[in-house]
Amino acid sequence: MPKQIIPAGSDPTAIGEVSAPPFARLPEPASLFSRRAQRWNALAAGHDLGPYLRFLAALADVQHRIQEGLAKPEMPDAAARERARSFAMPPLDRNSLALDMASQTLDRLVAAASKIEKPGAAADALDRLRQATPAKRAGMVRNVLAGAIAMEALAEHVYVAAALQVHLARLAARLDAPALVPVGEGACPACGGPPASSIIVGWQGAHGSRFCACSLCGTLWNYVRIKCTLCGSTKGIGYQEIEGGSGTVKAETCDSCGCYVKILHQHKDPGLDPIADDVATLGLDMLVRESGYRRGSFNPFLIGY
Known part of the structure; x- marks a missing residue:
């Protein structure tokens, strides 16, 4: 090339x-994922990866739609955020992420993603994720946060990462940028x-x-x-x-x-x-x-x- x-x-x-x-x-989660869906659809036209990009566009649309009615994610308290700032640490501690709140987002995403058109491998991965125990799903969340994902479960983790993007964007949007x-x-x-x-x-x-x-x-x-x-x-x-x-x-x-x-x-x-x-x-x-x-x-x- x-x-x-x-x-x-x-x-x-x-x-x-x-x-x-x-x-x-x-981030502005109310528009972030809808704009991304539009971009993926635009990129898919005539692209060698067209089918995959259209699937990602549909998944981004799911990311946008599942936010309606979701409870506000639990933020770290003001003291914890100030302590993080004083030690030059991120205020959203990935190690203490409220997995129950992230799981609610993941549950919604799994349900909504079942209705979109997807490649066979992606459909199979979604079925496996739907049948996974809460403990196994929590482990997948930790894998994505750590960037340590097993090759044999790559496809399932795409959905988990998509849910985490929604959850973390909604958290980050409530921070004080300055x-x-x-x-x-x-x-x-x-x-x-x-x-x-x-x-x-x-x-x-x-x-x-x-x-x-x-x-x-x-x-x-x-x-x-x-x-x-x-x-x-x-x-x-x-x-x-x-x-x-x-x-x-x-x-x-x-x-x-x-x-x-x-x-x-x-x-x-x-x-x-x-x-x-x-x-x-x-x-x-x-x-x-x-x-x-x-x-x-x-x-x-x-x-x-």
Whole structure:
């Protein structure tokens, strides 16, 4: 597959456009998943992964619809959030996540997902998940949160991750964005999750700024450009893209840690979604792996790639 390698240490976007951005932008779950469903449907047209993208669009629509009537998720108390801030820890502690509340969301998602069109393997996985004991489901939740998913159960975990995205986005949306602080390289300041990708935004007051996008709660956090989002190195940074493409999705590679994370130029195409377009550019992943780099980001809908 042809490629273009942009010299290491350079970023083709005009740095001079960058303004003073906020550190974090919280998700808006009321519109997040419906917009993603629309994006996946748009990407599916004429795409080699069309059937899978249409399935994900239907699943994102389920994520949107199951929120109606869900009880507000239980938030950490003010003292716990302040304590987390003082120790530069995310206020949403993934280790003490209220599994009962997450389970309610998962139950709803399983029921609603049974009515959408899906590939045979996805239907079988949903049946297995429906029949799983509460203890086994709780174990799957912990697997997704830890990013440790067994190969033989990848498909079931897609549904679990989808439910967790809804639950964590609803939690993160209730945080105080100005109170969030950096908690470490490659970690979401709201929930501690890894990034799915990063985006260069075109928002008023933040045009040209780079934000990492949490793979689970959907929080965006500002991050310095031409710097590895995983290890923090500023040396040996390069960019690869598919030759002849739109130039809006590139892989930012790091020679220090040997990993890459995609960077989406949303300021050029406002329709780009950090989860959906990551999946739709799987061909770029294959290209970059041929160069010896490992995928360093996490996307629950690319588990196994």
